[in-house]
Amino acid sequence: MTQRPSPTPAPVPGRREEIDRVRRLLYRALAPFWVVPTLWCLGAVAMGLAIPQIERDSPGALPFLFQGGASGARTVLSSIAGAMISVTGLVFSITIVVLQLASSQFSPRVLRTFLESRITQHTLGVFAASFLYSLTVLRSVIDTESSSVPQVGVTVAYLLVLGAVGMFLAFIHHITQSISVTNVIRQAADETRRLLHRGQEEARHHPETIPDLPHLGGQHTVLASTSGYLDTIDQSVLCSAATEHESRIELLYPLGSFVVEGAPVALVHGGGSGDVDWDARVHAGLGYAHDRSMQQDISFGVRRLVDIAERALSPGINDPTTAVQVIHELHDILRRMVVARDPYPVRHDDTGAVRLVTRDWTFAQFLDLAVDEIAHYGADSLQIPRRLDEMLLDLETAATPRHRPTVAAKAAHVRQVRA
Incomplete structure (x- = not known):
């Protein structure tokens, strides 16, 4: 019989939750590839309209600026x-070629990393902004003897060219580094580690035992409003809704799951008055997407690494050394998991009452995802079985008593399948 934990601070509203919410909003706002270049273009047009007008209101030649006439x-x-x-067309063409290489050589799941690269976005933005700024200032240059030349406007155009050249050099360096298989694997692993560290830091503030869930009476099933991947869960919004109506929300899918429109996605136990629109309240805390992302979903990071290893082990590529590099990173990630406890699946209010129950990935599920497919496709390789055995042996040695039987069972299963 588990004991009821002592009251814990309510996650609603907490500083961490507010920071995470702002981070998610900024991510959604800036995630599309076109947003940053568009901001550059809008800023360039605004400058191209404002600077000549300011110069016209404050006439007079200025030193160290453009000294030519209107024709110049x-x-x-x-x-x-x-x-x-x-x-700009050249940069765009290079970007398309890199995306094609990354998709065919690594995995389509890594394309999002290239598209979210700020260097690529800012490079396109600076070049497009320089083009639009020059055209906008050009319309204010009147080729007459009495007209004034926008010295500052032309000089700023020259400075934008210098910035564009610098960004182009940075872009070329970034592209040459980004298509390196070592950097692709490392970046995917680093994103996974950062997300794992954030989740483990949060788990340290929760008790180890999971409390009994009392029967609250009444139950409402929330159906998915759209089809897509469950990409984000705003726990503070869900906890607030449950606390307000003395109820408990239970999610039926873990992050990264594909939810079909009309399928049950959550259960609301209790629920208070029947006038509460629980569908809207629950969906306000859930984020669906057409493609998975690394906002909260650790399993997607492991999935990307496994996909890279599988592509490397395919007959068309036949690069087991790359798969071994992936196993190195998976080893590091799994070792961080094996020494910690599984995520705490419940959230309390300030009185200690359970208000939210989530379906989180366990260490056993992460281990299955990281090992099974690579072991299957790399069974005929000389490197893969040996490296997997080394990894599982080290994980079994370092594992906590709760996770050690899981690692031992996986090692025995891999040896049995291989035999």
């Missing part, structure tokens, strides 16, 4: 605009 200014701006749009 038109020539410079026209040259900059033509060159920038040409190089």
Whole structure:
């Protein structure tokens, strides 16, 4: 019989939850590939309209700025605009080629990493902004004797060109590094480790025992409002709704699961008044997506690494050394899991009452995901079985008493299948 834990601080509203919520909002706002280049373009157009107007209101030649006449200014701006749009097409073409190489050589699941690269987005943004800024300033240059030349405007265009050249050099360096298999694997593993560390830090504040869940009377089934992957869970929103109506929300899927529209996604125990729109309250705390992301889903990080290993072990590529590199990173991730306890699946209010029950991935499930497929596709390799045996032996040695039987059973299963 488990004991009821002592009251724990309510997660609603907490500083960590508020920070996570702001992070998710910024991620959703800036995640599309076109957002950052669009911001650059809007800023460039605004500057191109404002700077000549400010100069017109404050006439007078300024030192160290563009000293040519109207015809010279038109020539410079026209040259900059033509060159920038040409190089923008080159940068875009290089990006497309890199995406094709990454998809075919590594896995389609790593494309999101390339598309979310800020260096690529800012490079396209600077080149497009230089083009639009030059055209916008060019419209204010009047080729007459009495007209004033926007010295600051032309000089800023020149500075944008310098910035674009610097960004182009950084972009070329970034592209050459990003298509390296070592960096692709390392980046995927680092994102997984950061997310795992955040979850383990949060788990340390919860008790080890899971309390009994009292019967609250009445039950409402929440159906999925759309089809998609369960990408985020806002626990503070769900806990607030459950606390307000003295109920308990139980999620039926873990993060990363594909939910079909109309399928049960949560159960609300208790629920108070029948006037409460529980479908809307629960869906306000759930985020669906057409593609999985690394906002909260640790399993997606492991999935990406396993996919890279499987692609490397395919007959078309036949690169077991790359698969071994993936096993190295999986070993590090699993070792961090095997010495810690599984995620705490319940959340309390400030009185200690359970308000939210989640379905989290266990260490056994992560171990299955990390080992089974690689062991199957790498069974005929000389390197893969030996490296998996080394990893499982080390995990069994380092594991806590709760996880050690799981690792031992997995090692025995792998040896049995191989035999």
